[in-house]
Every structure is written in C-alpha cells, then in structure tokens.
Amino acid sequence: MTGSFAKRPDFLPFSRPTIRQVEIDEVVDSLRSGWITTGPKAERFERDFAAYTGFPYVLALSSATAGQHIGLIALGLKPGDEVITTPMTWASTVSMIEVAGATPVYVDIHRDTLQIDERQLEAAVTSRTVGIIPVHYAGAPADVDAILAVARRHGLWVFEDAAHGVGCLYKGTHVGCFDRLGVFSFHPIKNITTGEGGMLVTRDEALAKKLKALRFHGLEKQAWNRYAEGGSPQVEIVLPGFKYNFMDLQAALGIHQLASVGEFNDRRRALAARYDALLADVPEVEPLGVPGYDHFHTRHLYVVKVLEAARMTRDEFIAALRERNVGTGIHFRAVHTQPYYAGKYPQWVGALPVAEWVSERLCSIPLFPLMTDGDPGYVVGAIKDVLARRRS
Numbered sequence: 001m002t003g004s005f006a007k008r009p010d011f012l013p014f015s016r017p018t019i020r021q022v023e024i025d026e027v028v029d030s031l032r033s034g035w036i037t038t039g040p041k042a043e044r045f046e047r048d049f050a051a052y053t054g055f056p057y058v059l060a061l062s063s064a065t066a067g068q069h070i071g072l073i074a075l076g077l078k079p080g081d082e083v084i085t086t087p088m089t090w091a092s093t094v095s096m097i098e099v100a101g102a103t104p105v106y107v108d109i110h111r112d113t114l115q116i117d118e119r120q121l122e123a124a125v126t127s128r129t130v131g132i133i134p135v136h137y138a139g140a141p142a143d144v145d146a147i148l149a150v151a152r153r154h155g156l157w158v159f160e161d162a163a164h165g166v167g168c169l170y171k172g173t174h175v176g177c178f179d180r181l182g183v184f185s186f187h188p189i190k191n192i193t194t195g196e197g198g199m200l201v202t203r204d205e206a207l208a209k210k211l212k213a214l215r216f217h218g219l220e221k222q223a224w225n226r227y228a229e230g231g232s233p234q235v236e237i238v239l240p241g242f243k244y245n246f247m248d249l250q251a252a253l254g255i256h257q258l259a260s261v262g263e264f265n266d267r268r269r270a271l272a273a274r275y276d277a278l279l280a281d282v283p284e285v286e287p288l289g290v291p292g293y294d295h296f297h298t299r300h301l302y303v304v305k306v307l308e309a310a311r312m313t314r315d316e317f318i319a320a321l322r323e324r325n326v327g328t329g330i331h332f333r334a335v336h337t338q339p340y341y342a343g344k345y346p347q348w349v350g351a352l353p354v355a356e357w358v359s360e361r362l363c364s365i366p367l368f369p370l371m372t373d374g375d376p377g378y379v380v381g382a383i384k385d386v387l388a389r390r391r392s
C-alpha cells in the first residue's frame with residue numbers, strides 16, 4: 001500500500017441488505033401469529049406493490065426466476081420458438097427460455113450503458129421469433145420506445161426483466177409492463193429484499209389468472225385461509241402448476257422494504273453521485289454511462305470497466321481490492337460465454353464483440369444504502385492505491 005492509503009480493519013462488502021428493527025419485529029409477529037406461509041401479509045405486499053407501481057395485476061412469488069419460468073409458459077413459449085434477449089444479464093433470463101425448449105437469440109449491447117442495443121433488434125427477428133426480453137440493466141431503463149416499435153412491427157410480445165428496476169422510470173412511467181409482462185426480483189442484493197422473492201406484473205386479466213394458477217399447484221380458485229374457520233377444504237386443479245408461492249415471512253420484510261424504497265434509492269443515487277465525482281480523475285476505470293432519454297435511475301449497481309490503461313486484468317483488480325478489504329461483484333459474465341451456452345451455441349461466441357469485451361472488464365464496486373458517507377472515498381482511495389502500485 002502506498003502514500004496516504006490506510007487499510008480499513010473491516011471488510012466492506014459490495015452489497016448488504018438494509019434490515020432494520022421494523023422488519024425484524026414484523027417477521028417475529030408472523031412467527032408468533034401461527035401463519036407463516038402465504039397469507040394476509042403476502043396479500044398486503046401485493047396491494048402495496050400495485051399501488052406503488054400502478055400495475056393492475058401483480059403476483060408475488062418465490063423468485064424472479066420462478067416468475068420468468070411461469071411467465072414464459074403463460075405466454076405460450078414452445079420448442080422451435082426464438083426469443084431475443086441481451087447477453088448482459090443474469091443467466092436465469094436465458095435459462096428459462098432454454099428450459100421452455102425455445103432458442104435464445106442475442107443482440108449486442110451499448111458499450112457505455114450496457115443496455116441492449118435496440119438498433120440491432122430488427123435484424124435479429126426471424127419467422128420463428130415470438131418475443132423480446134429486454135433487461136433494465138443496473139437500474140436504468142432500456143430504450144423502451146424503440147423496443148416496442150420493433151415488437152409491434154413484428155407482432156412480438158415483450159417480457160421485461162426488471163430485476164434491477166424497483167422505482168425505475170422510463171419517461172415518467174414505472175418500468176415493468178410496457179407490453180405484456182414484467183418481473184422484479186427481491187433477492188438480498190436487489191434494491192428491496194424479501195430474502196428471496198419476485199413479482200410478476202401485467203395489465204392482462206386473463207394472463208394474470210393463468211399465472212396465478214401456474215404459481216400455485218394449478219388452482220384457479222385460491223384462498224389462503226382455505227383451512228381456516230369457514231373456508232372450504234376442497235380444491236380444483238385446472239392445470240399442472242408449480243409451487244412458487246410467496247410466504248408471509250417474506251412479505252413481512254417486503255412491506256417495510258417497499259415503504260422505504262424511495263429513501264433507499266435516494267441514498268443509492270447520492271452514493272453513486274459521490275463515486276462519479278471521485279472517479280472523474282481516475283481514467284483507468286470507466287463508470288457506466290447513463291441513457292440519453294428521460295429516466296429515473298435506481299442505481300442498483302455501480303459498475304466500472306477496468307480499461308487497458310490500468311495495465312492489469314479485471315480479476316487482478318478484484319483481488320487487489322479484496323486485499324484492501326473492498327468487496328466487488330461481476331454483473332455479468334456475458335451469458336453466451338458460460339460453458340453450457342458456449343457448448344450448445346458455439347456460433348454466438350465471438351459474435352457479440354461489445355458484450356464480450358465488457359464481460360472481461362466490468363466490476364461492481366460497493367453500493368448499498370447502509371454505506372457511510374466516507375465509504376465511497378475509501379473505495380476510490382483503494383482503487384487509486386491499486387493503480388499506483390501497478391505503475392511504480
């Protein structure tokens with residue numbers, strides 16, 4: 001370590017959920033009440049989420065991946081179909097296309113924002129294309145109008161991956177359901193958390209009804225208090241469904257997390273602005289650009305690219321930060337380069353130059369609401385120390 005840099009004694013993780021006494025008390029209240037699975041708190045969380053986002057039909061479920069799974073089933077995805085998506089996403093986005101027996105088709109990304117490159121969408125459409133799954137990456141929206149225009153011209157559905165997008169606006173409208181369907185994630189690193197959890201959103205009543213059955217054993221008529229006094233214990237299975245329901249224990253967290261989402265996102269935005277200012281004189285690492293169109297950024301991740309000028313690999317950069325007690329993440333390794341996908345679809349390897357270039361160089365540095373005002377300064381001090389040691 002050089003110059004004035006002093007290593008902190010404790011490790012700063014790249015993310016940590018904000019769990020307060022109010023969430024702890026609510027979970028304890030559920031535990032003591034005798035009702036721990038899907039029940040009144042799950043219903044309240046759905047009502048609150050619908051009120052916050054404005055979507056008429058919302059379905060809380062065990063994870064965003066579960067939502068992607070049953071969402072694609074409900075949209076009728078089948079073998080032989082093609083779905084266009086981005087390689088810069090968590091693997092579940094592509095894996096659920098694969099699980100349906102359909103074929104993922106990739107479009108490369110913008111080098112600055114890492115959003116799907118809408119200019120390349122049209123050329124990716126074939127007679128087998130049925131839909132588009134854009135990702136609102138890192139808490140900024142993809143270019144929705146351009147994506148919808150291609151979808152409308154070719155009769156495709158759009159299923160938004162809004163895992164990073166609770167609170168994210170595109171031209172004043174909450175992201176998640178500009179077309180048929182969208183999904184949010186409440187995994188512990190996301191902007192609000194329920195431990196594990198996700199939310200499907202739609203404006204289509206018939207689709208919502210089908211998703212509800214798929215979420216829970218194929219039951220069309222459901223009442224969480226089926227076993228309670230006065231409820232009927234009879235059930236009718238209308239289709240083969242999954243067990244992807246959302247527990248009151250999860251909702252106990254979610255109710256209070258959602259009530260604070262504005263506060264959490266403002267804190268993230270303030271910390272991100274601090275990083276922007278501190279990194280302005282560090283040309284070796286390049287922060288993510290922001291889209292030119294009107295949007296509200298939730299700053300889910302603070303991603304930097306480790307450029308050639310750093311004269312070290314991204315993995316060396318990560319190891320050197322870890323030595324200085326700074327945690328990092330990789331969001332994401334381009335999905336088409338993962339062993340399964342590279343093996344099954346070798347034609348994509350080398351075909352997505354921007355995603356592949358970035359995939360080797362990107363790194364998420366710590367960003368979460370509980371960080372102190374001094375933490376961004378510490379992280380950038382550590383980055384400067386790493387780079388200075390490399391030069392000397």
Ligand SMILES: *Cc1c(COP(=O)(O)O)cnc(C)c1O
Nearest residue numbers: 063064065089090163185186187
């Ligand atoms: C986290 C994430 C998912 C999956 O969410 P889970 O709730 O963990 O299933 C999907 N897509 C993206 C872009 C994500 O970051």
